[in-house]
Amino acid sequence: MQLIHTFLNLVSPPATFFILLFFLPALQAFRFLLSWINYLFTENVAGKVVLITGASSGIGEHIAYEYAKRGAYLALAARRGDRLRIVAETAKEMGSPEVLSVVTDVSKPNDCKNFIDQTFNHFGRLDHVVNNAGMTHFSLLEEVEDITNLRSVMDINFWGTVYTTQFAIPYLRQTKGKIVVMSSATSWFPTPRMSIYNASKAAVSQLFETLRVELGSDVHITLVTPGFVESEMTQGKFIDKKKGKIIVDQMMRDVQVGVYPTEKVESCARTIVNSTLRRERYVTTPAWYGVTYYWKILCPEIIEWSARMLYITKPGESVEESLNKKILDFTGAKNVLYQDSLLDPQIGDYPSQMKAD
Template structure:
């Protein structure tokens, strides 16, 4: 018996720790995604009109599919037209009654204005705006040679959401709609080598927390702060040198 107890004392702790490390992260990720989807899709979105930026891959792509399964009409936006059309085709197949694609660079204010205008011209209403488009960068601050190269991170991650929201708010007020903002755990978990990305995500949280108060009950605001999620952005598919760009 003593031998068995010694064996269990030796084996059980590392085995338990290994099991937790193996199974806990996927479980927590599943619970997180489930809570996000429940918070976004608690209402009946059948027939409602949804704009999703950065919809050509990653989180934006899968949000498009979730909305489509629930019968929402979609206006999908990204810079890569071919990928965007593929997402739109899939969304139609799985249940969306109407899907349009709009090529736009959300760092450009005129593109954001056109995105909302084209959506309104086609559907005549707007119920949800999902600000998802984003890019990332990986570099130590002191290693950066030309710091102005990183302005685009703030232009897309922060200003892209601000521009689109500005043009969408009047229509969202009319329908008592919702704004969904994809920030990141990086807004409060300061990972090294991602100073500009972290700052852009923190700016999103503070801006939309303020906007939530200003808009009151007229427009709902949901801020999502996911952790590390495997996507083209995190896989470095568009990594060039020390810069990484993606529509999420």
């Protein structure tokens, strides 16, 4: 057995070089051709049924509007029924023939099963599932007083996606449907104070990479890895490290987002839906975040050093002393880098009222 491992250690590097040199250019050319074919034959979702979790605000809300403008039937889930009803009414005004709203906590498997069953019983089919529900935290792991307070991050981000997908797969197989799953650029970029969130998104990515193999051509999967996008999270809403309750702290948001430019939520949602209808496997938005993946592979030490320099403070210093926030405050760049909604000191009681184009 040791001889086998020794042999593989010797032949793997040159074999990999050979593949990169001769097969990768051909593969890239094929992918380019396929992307143009998919662009020309974009899926028409008029009359199809799209299920979206976390649809009461942010990316989920605007994905609902993008599908509505294309004439899709919608099934929307979130924990806040009042906000969900407003999104549903707006989606109808924007072109959706019918919208089903179900108050759902995706961290509870029975809620997820009920949502899937209600959708299928009501519409008689299921074509797309958008796993969007998510929550974050902003705290160093060693500062968390009770680590179980952050369990809900994994319960919502990872297990909520698992439950929804597992119950939906039989119906998606029937329609050769699609799954859209919201991971994050933090699944590869080690952003401090978001360790459990980052881990949940990395788990989501690997789960759906595996499901590509298990489901084969029966169900297409689009894996989305956004950067900082206009949403309640970037407005400063997160799980508190002390009591595990949801709070809003925009000073802490400034520490985390800092000098990174945020993307407008409408643009993000449009990119996600367009890419899904073109059967793209991966979507990173804004697109420039994709280069950080290659930075992480090629020079991880530099990535780790820069993240530590921007986020980590010296012993005894408050988080407000982080370089990320100091640069933001000194330059006044917030007015340029942040979307207008992120400058509002209060998170609105209702979703944004987006009008049809």
